[in-house]
Amino acid sequence: MENVILHVDMDAFFASVEQRDNPDLRGKPVIVGGVSERGVVSTCSYEARKFGVHSAMPMFMAREKCPNGIYVSGRYGKYTKVSQDVFKILNGVTPLVEQVSIDEGFLDLSQGKFRDGMEAARYIKNRVFREVELTLSIGISYNKFLAKLASDWNKPNGIKEIKKEMLPDILMPLPISKIHGLGKVSVAKLNNMGIYFIRDLYRMPKEFYTEYLGKNGTEIYDRIRGIDNRKVEIVRERKSVGKEKTLRSDTKNKEELLEYIKEFSFEIEEVLSRKNISGKTVTLKFKTKDFENHSRSKTLNNYIGTHSEIFKVAEELLECEDLKEEVRLIGVSISSFKETEVQQLSLL
Template identity: 80%
Template sequence: MENKILHIDMDAFFASVEQLDNPALRGKPVIVGGASERGVVSTCSYEARKFGVHSAMPIFMAKEKCPNGIFVPGRYGRYTKVSQEIFKIFNEVTPLVEQVSIDEGFLDISQGKFNDGMEAARYIKNKVFREVGLTLSIGISYNKFLAKLASDWNKPNGIKEINKEMLPDILFPLPISKIHGLGKVSVAKLNNIGIYYVKDLYNMPKDFYIDCFGKNGIDIYNRIRGIDNRKVETLHERKSVGKETTLKFDTRNKEELAEYLKEFSFEIEEILRRKNVVGKTITLKFKTKNFENHTRSKTLNYYIGNNSEIFNVAKELLEDEELNEEVRLIGISISSFKETEMEQISLI
């Protein structure tokens, strides 16, 4: 069996949950985000995306682009419950599930009830839609890079399979921004020397990759040749769980940055709860517009796993910072894990 890895991404997850719970919102431009003008868009429906609205866009800008948009505050507790229902279905298929975020995960089906990636994907799509009422997109391949690439191919509600026989031709027409590991700066750098598509980059010698990207150069070289040896990792194999994002617009506004931390806290709580662990070290990470990385950590003398506790520590770390430069990336993580005590079930 060649295809063992599935990458699953829910379609406009938060907005889709809002449309599921309120049928009056279906087919309309729904925008989920912060309540204030300084907030940011968490996600939006595909109807809103037609107007140019996207995740991480400031709310005031989303209102300019989509004046008829329906703005709703995030209900992260509800999204967490729906996510748990969905990941429960994933875990029925295979024990090897890596939850990347509240609405995204990798599955290794080499252990599980299915012998074929397409069969597993159809089962998951049908069961999630039947039992939860939402659609998702699935990529199937023999490694994580290609599976994630495939899941974005036919969104929304799509399935795409990439096998070895398709390479490298299927990658050649893609813009280099599709390559995992290439950020905005690297893409701009390559564009400036006439490299826009994977085919352009593919033809460069191996030394070029090392000169451009340092130690990550070989990873980039291998990925566009269909080589990615990263494993699907369950939480117990990971030293930390975190979430970060590169902002569409650099900012020093702590209220805006805190909105991201709040959203990340809900996602992290959901992962911890599903894996039955808690942690006690919270790390704030941010990168300034000059690409200087900063991390600040706080280790508690007790373990936490609740979103509000995680957020409060992260916000405290943020408030203690003097942001002399605008921030272009923000993230938090939790580490120093221990398993939580399982509630004993009475047999009487």
């Protein structure tokens, strides 16, 4: 039996939570993130996107594009709680759920109550809308690459299924930026060669992929032919818990980078709380625009697990860095775990 994989992606997640909780914001351009001029956009509503605002955009640029927007400081603790509510629903559909980030995940329907992808997708959308009062978009296919591609097809509040018989025709008109695994540098490099769409890349011999795209070349060759053998993975034992993100625009502005670190700290706290663990080694990771990797760690004498504690250590690590080159990727993780002890209060 062919795999049925779902990719679930919340629609403008942070902004949608703000609009849900404050009816006055509904239908208006809402921009969530660091509200200072040196801050960065975490998420924006679809109304704001019409003005050209997008996540990872510097806040001053967002204000120029959308001067009448409503700018909201992120409530990451709230978003984490809502994320838990959504993933509780997903885990009720199948035990094979891979949480990719706070607002997206993959489901493998080879186990659980559904075998039909469209039926499962409608069930998830109805329950999330009824119980959490938010919309999401779902892609359905037989592998992760195509499922993720499909979830972005009819956003917001969409469902799209990509079947094997649709290939390769359905992929041919898409820009190469849609291919998972192709970064900005590779896309620009291929564009300079006159390769803009998947149909252009599809015509190239296999040797071209490895020569110009390096070690990922073979995977890219397979993906645009509908082949992706990655499994939906449930990580049961983790040596570290972390989050990282490749930025839309390279920067060495520490205020912007701290906005990401703050967001990561809340997501890490949510995972630690769910697994009832705490850690004492915090690691800051960043990659410069010339693809040099750097990491800095600090091991504490005590175990920590709250977002404020994680953020404080990561902030100290970043402040010690002299960023000579712009950063293209930033990440934070925590390790050296122990199970969190539940303290009982004495009545005396």
